[in-house]
Amino acid sequence: MEQEKNGTCDLYFEKLSSATDKGKQILDNVSGGFKGGSLIAILGPSGSGKTTFLNVLSGYRYQNATCESLKMNGENTDFEHLASISCYLTQDIHLNDLLTVEENMRFAADFKLGVTHSQNEKNAIITELLDSFGLSTTRTTKAGKLSGGERKRLALALEMISDPKIIYLDEPTTGLDISTTHQILAYLKKIASTGRTVICTIHQVCASHFELFDLAYVIADGQCAYQGRPQDLVPFLDEHGLPCNIYHNPADYLIELCCGDFGKDKVGHLVKAAHNGAAYIRSHSEDEIPTTKRKNGIKHLVNDNATWSYKFQVLMRREYVKMSRNLLLTYLRFLGSNFLSFAIGVIFWNVGADASKVLFNHNWVIAITSNIILGGLLCPILSFPMEMDLIKRELHNRYYTVLQYYLTVVLLDLPVSLITFVSSGLISYYFSGQSTETDRTILYVIFIAMLGNVVNAIGFFFGTLVISFNSAIALCCLTQVPMLAVSGYAIMFQDLPWMLEKISLAGYARTGLQGCLIAVFGLAPRKLPCPEEEDYCFYKEPHRLLVEFGIDPNDYALCLNVLIAWLITVRIVTYFSMKYRLSL
Known part of the structure; x- marks a missing residue:
């Protein structure tokens, strides 16, 4: 994609917690960091807090959340600001089904780009995005008649119009076959390669798809059990006395450990080994982060030109x-x-x-x-x-x-x-x-x-x-x-x-x-x-x-x-x- 890049957004958070309105703890002082230009997988068993984690970090729902330190490109920020420079796609894709693919894109372009872009410029952006997401042949098809994979790609294309710096997706591959899942992940990888941070929750992932991610963040019982590259997972497990069978999918094995299938004590052991996510921050000093400074701060990343x-x-x-x-x-x-x-x-x-x-x-x-x-x-x-x-x-x-x-x-x-x-x-x-x-x-x-x-x-x-x-x-x-x-x-x-x-x-x-x-x-x-x-x-x-x-x-x-x-x-x-x- 040839859209203008305004620099990457590197996100670091420490002791992030969230609870329900009734006081039940969902996230318990998790820490971690996501570097710009990366495709990040949020893994964990059902009910572990993955969606809550994504909701809070994206600023979608953060009313009952607290965070000791939240930084972007080395500067303090807040959840409201994160929401202003990002987009969030929920698990169930909701589109304007009565509009065609092209009409959905045109209205989204008008909302996001306003009058500062001419109609020709908007048309060029729409055409480029439809080509990039493989939707050119469905321009005149109503959104309600698209397949599940096409709907997810259209939802992504709609949000890419405003050039968000961070993209959050809640289980974007749920309900899709393995071929369509690979297509979606390939598109997300392509988006991340342009400098954007792509963070998505994944319920279950095969070994070949797991390798497509640049970083994995695993949540178990509201705590971080692992954060690191997928290829570093097996050495991490070996190092802490939890070797993975050579014929076993490492991602599946880790989820089974987090579910307590091999003993409840293993969950606590993993959280302790990962220091609840803080180990990643210690090993990746913010001095190594290629920050993108701007004259008046990060808020100039917001793209909202319509009155x-x-x-x-x-x-x-x-x-x-x-x-x-x-x-x-x-x-x-x-x-x-x-x-x-x-x-x-x-x-x-x-x-x-x-x-x-x-x-x-x-x-x-x-x-x-x-x-x-x-x-x-x-x-x-x-x-x-x-x-x-x-x-x-x-x-x-x-x-x-x-x-x-x-x-x-x-x-x-x-x-x-x-x-x-x-x-x-x-x-x-x-x-x-x-x-x-x-x-x-x-x-x-x-x-x-x-x-x-x-x-x-x-x-x-x-x-x-x-x-x-x-x-x-x-x-x-x-x-x-x-x-x-x-x-x-x-x-x-x-x-x-x-x-x-x-x-x-x-x-x-x-x-x-x-x-x-x-x-x-x-x-x-x-x-x-x-x-x-x-x-x-x-x-x-x-x-x-x-x-x-x-x-x-x-x-x-x-x-x-x-x-x-x-x-x-x-x-x-x-x-x-x-x-x-x-x-x-």
Whole structure:
């Protein structure tokens, strides 16, 4: 690869520890060092702390970690800074499956290179990377149709656009056959040869693949059992009385020792021999490190040339393309809501023009607002959980910020939501025979749109709290059924206990229902025709219904303000909830 090299990054750490939130020790004062331009394997049994080690060192998750000394090129640094000059690929590769390989690369180039590079320069970098990673023949293939090996290579190519100095990979060969594994490791070796530090965890490695690594770092029970070159492993074991059979894969033998297959005491013996990683630091003095000094320090390695507004525009374009290629959910949302609205309109056919059916008309308002609430709540609830892992990766690798992603989702969903709610409300409004007075219709549409957007925002908020559809349904039932019950959907306002009646006044369900009732029965006084077969129609003047239910026809402004307050509050709370969820 001919991309400009800004020097190597040599990383040394001493007494690195990490624990869970409950205090369980995962890493116990491990030490070591990784020289730039090296391919490093992190080995160890399952549960030994390999992924935690990678998470901490990469700055991906370091909240419960401590380190006595952390240096890069001889200068003190911290986990946050390490995150800013590196990229991290988790074990499960998450890509934008609806975009082609080339589109994924183009959007990544826009995010990472910004406006300081011309389109021709970006195209040259993309072409070079696709050629280097063997993806040229799949340029027009959607990422969702790539093989496992191709997905991993594409994920690597995406991160190489910003020229990271350190690349972390969590088990990049898991689930791949031996031939594909060799290809992936060969690509990683090629990347390391350009001066970058490539650090990856490996669950199991054959002897021929083990030799491809420049350095092995072995973790057992949260401690370092060996650090050194693969070819030095057998002499190390011989020196400490643990000879490896000539026909045995040294890497497998070492893992078996770390698992305690030859006795639990062997683990402690290895950790003591390696001085928990400190032996490598002692034998490789920092005076030998070819440091790369810069005028203003190491932080000039950060490659982030895109402005906030430019990244936001790129994200809007990308998410719009994805949305336009996944219209099934949008169609189902639109058609499902409108079909139910049509059914409600047919059931309550022409009740709005009949003075003898005013109470039925009241039930129609309850039915249509219930449709808006339940439909608007369930549709967005899983949109965030389905993409959360992808968002986490892109956030850590500095594609965009949480605020940019959140604003993009809200703005792109807004026209779809408005069209769905308004059309749904108007269809039922027409078939149920409601008044065609302009002011009455406009007020009804405003309340339907506002109520729909509030519940849509609440649904998205619930999406930041749940991880499965079952838990989403349970959360909806636990929160919405009581809300609807005290908001006039199951019990009349005047029949509520005093305290519940006051509480419901601040709820979006009651204010949405009350606003629609005012639009249908309030405003300018009018008289409905009473059928000839009826002797008397008490609700010939429909505003009487509002009086009977204790609703002030002039409260529509108050109801609207309550819905606006709900919308703003929920949007803000959702942002912070999403930000917290993505930080876990």
